[in-house]
Amino acid sequence: MSERESARILIVEDDPLIGFDLAVELEAHGFAIVGVAPTVAKALALFQDHGCDVAILDVNLGRETSAPIARTLAAAQVPFIAVTGYSLDQCPNEFAAVPLLSKPFQTARLVTELRRQLPHA
Amino acid sequence: MHAKPGASPAMPATDSSATYLAAIVASSADAILGTTRDGTIRSWNAACERLFGRAPDEMIGQSVLEIIPGELWDEEQGILARAASGAPVENYETVRLAADGRPIEAAVTLSPIRDAFGVVIGVSSVIRDISEKKQAERGAAMLAAIITSTSDGVVSKTLEGIVTSWNRSAERILGYTEADMLNQSIRRIIPPERQGEEDRILATVLAGDIIDNFETVRIRNDGALIHVAVTVSPVRDAAGRVVGASKIVRDITDKRQTREQLHTLLAEVNHRSKNLLSLVQAIARQMTRQGQRLDLDRFLERLQALAGNQDLLIQNDWRFIPLRDLVRSQLRTFSDAIGGRIRIEGPQIELTPEAAQAIGMAMHELATNAAKYGALANDDGLIDIGWTRDDGRFTLHWIEHGGPRIAPPTRSGFGSKVISDMVRLSVDGTVDVLFPTSGLRWHLNCPIERITRGGGDVGT
Numbered sequence: 381m382s383e384r385e386s387a388r389i390l391i392v393e394d395d396p397l398i399g400f401d402l403a404v405e406l407e408a409h410g411f412a413i414v415g416v417a418p419t420v421a422k423a424l425a426l427f428q429d430h431g432c433d434v435a436i437l438d439v440n441l442g443r444e445t446s447a448p449i450a451r452t453l454a455a456a457q458v459p460f461i462a463v464t465g466y467s468l469d470q471c472p473n474e475f476a477a478v479p480l481l482s483k484p485f486q487t488a489r490l491v492t493e494l495r496r497q498l499p500h501a
Numbered sequence: 502m503h504a505k506p507g508a509s510p511a512m513p514a515t516d517s518s519a520t521y522l523a524a525i526v527a528s529s530a531d532a533i534l535g536t537t538r539d540g541t542i543r544s545w546n547a548a549c550e551r552l553f554g555r556a557p558d559e560m561i562g563q564s565v566l567e568i569i570p571g572e573l574w575d576e577e578q579g580i581l582a583r584a585a586s587g588a589p590v591e592n593y594e595t596v597r598l599a600a601d602g603r604p605i606e607a608a609v610t611l612s613p614i615r616d617a618f619g620v621v622i623g624v625s626s627v628i629r630d631i632s633e634k635k636q637a638e639r640g641a642a643m644l645a646a647i648i649t650s651t652s653d654g655v656v657s658k659t660l661e662g663i664v665t666s667w668n669r670s671a672e673r674i675l676g677y678t679e680a681d682m683l684n685q686s687i688r689r690i691i692p693p694e695r696q697g698e699e700d701r702i703l704a705t706v707l708a709g710d711i712i713d714n715f716e717t718v719r720i721r722n723d724g725a726l727i728h729v730a731v732t733v734s735p736v737r738d739a740a741g742r743v744v745g746a747s748k749i750v751r752d753i754t755d756k757r758q759t760r761e762q763l764h765t766l767l768a769e770v771n772h773r774s775k776n777l778l779s780l781v782q783a784i785a786r787q788m789t790r791q792g793q794r795l796d797l798d799r800f801l802e803r804l805q806a807l808a809g810n811q812d813l814l815i816q817n818d819w820r821f822i823p824l825r826d827l828v829r830s831q832l833r834t835f836s837d838a839i840g841g842r843i844r845i846e847g848p849q850i851e852l853t854p855e856a857a858q859a860i861g862m863a864m865h866e867l868a869t870n871a872a873k874y875g876a877l878a879n880d881d882g883l884i885d886i887g888w889t890r891d892d893g894r895f896t897l898h899w900i901e902h903g904g905p906r907i908a909p910p911t912r913s914g915f916g917s918k919v920i921s922d923m924v925r926l927s928v929d930g931t932v933d934v935l936f937p938t939s940g941l942r943w944h945l946n947c948p949i950e951r952i953t954r955g956g957g958d959v960g961t
Contacts, residue, residue: 396926401783442855465775470768484779
């Protein structure tokens with residue numbers, strides 16, 4: 381397994397089943413999962429404690445959006461990918477210049493996008 | 502008024518002023534009649550004949566009351582007496598009767614007729630038909646009443662944009678009174694950055710065109726910006742020249758809000774439906790992990806459970822789902838047993854859509870499991886479902902008794918994932934699942950604010 385495929389990934393997704401499924405899928409593709417966070421607070425805490433190489437952000441987290449996480453990641457120069465059921469123009473500005481996958485998506489597309497975002501890819 | 506040329510006699514052959522005057526009276530377009538002091542008709546000109554439809558020989562010698570409605574006789578006698586006493590009565594508006602009984606709205610001027618000694622010997626009446634004028638006045642009054650009472654702001658202005666009328670709804674919508682705005686420029690209600698609009702509006706109107714329902718923003722007298730739709734039409738004079746503009750202003754704040762709400766709702770529908778498709782994708786993938794064949798019946802049952810949640814959500818305007826309704830919905834296959842073998846007890850709690858999805862799926866999996874292996878797999882088993890809300894915590898339990906003896910499952914499938922990790926993560930709580938031989942015991946415990954928007958005090 382190559383160096384980059386054990387990259388550490390933070391998943392932010394408020395639906396636990398979707399988050400769990402995503403984690404299982406990515407582990408099967410050789411990625412390491414830092415954690416699945418359903419809220420901004422949990423995501424920021426996970427990032428603080430463990431960091432990550434790349435993050436996957438569900439834009440809408442029910443009662444909040446993941447915009448604050450996007451700002452923190454951008455400030456730390458950590459790449460991230462947005463996944464959402466919204467169309468691009470419905471997303472906060474923080475996601476304007478970010479790769480966006482529209483739900484539902486195939487794992488292969490996500491994996492391609494993750495590899496593109498990783499350093500030394 | 503002019504006499505019709507044909508009705509006009511030739512210039513009198515004699516220079517007698519009496520004959521000359523008689524000719525003028527005879528040819529006048531106004532009906533002129535003379536009476537004695539007591540109202541007996543002595544003369545009746547051609548215009549009288551035309552107006553009343555009665556010939557002179559029919560009328561001369563008759564009382565003037567013949568052409569007056571009965572209810573006005575008293576009034577007429579008073580006026581006649583006043584004229585007979587030497588005081589003229591000018592242009593009083595009253596009603597006269599035509600030969601066929603049709604009322605004629607008329608302006609009447611009564612003048613005393615004096616003899617050479619200045620003694621009043623009779624009264625002359627000049628009667629002008631003002632029916633058309635009155636009709637026009639009534640029409641104008643009707644239009645004015647419509648404009649006053651309409652809920653749209655109606656404003657007129659000159660081609661320079663100077664306000665010439667301002668109705669009550671314009672006051673209500675824009676805050677300025679009629680007195681504030683009359684003779685003032687309409688530009689007062691136009692925001693600085695939109696002044697160009699007024700130039701275009703005036704140019705359009707001047708060209709004779711209408712601006713139909715143009716949505717824009719205007720300033721109220723309190724400085725607030727309001728959304729309005731304006732319709733501006735040219736106002737023409739009798740010769741067809743555009744001399745001004747009429748403007749109808751409609752407050753569309755409500756309409757815009759409705760449109761924005763609709764837009765937000767559609768975005769929400771977009772988000773939720775795609776999320777639901779992701780969820781379906783995740784369920785299918787998790788049910789087929791490690792090369793398992795998809796159990797299509799179970800898959801479809803799970804989709805039905807999700808669809809049931811959606812129905813409840815829509816019933817409550819997509820805001821919440823009452824927990825009791827959720828539990829009953831997920832147990833609908835066993836609805837005959839509810840209240841009997843299945844007991845449901847707990848306070849009213851309005852779940853957020855997210856919590857309802859997780860708890861609803863857990864209820865569905867528990868019910869399916871109970872029917873296959875648990876308390877609903879024989880004829881005697883009981884299920885207690887109950888929830889509490891205390892000190893900011895929410896607890897929910899599902900306790901089975903009296904079913905077939907059970908043992909802990911040997912492997913963890915998708916269903917057990919749903920009733921444990923999924924619901925636990927979703928509501929940020931703890932889940933305990935126990936398998937004593939008497940029956941499955943499932944407990945959920947989480948912060949109340951994770952499952953309901955209203956915090957701890959909703960719907961007590």
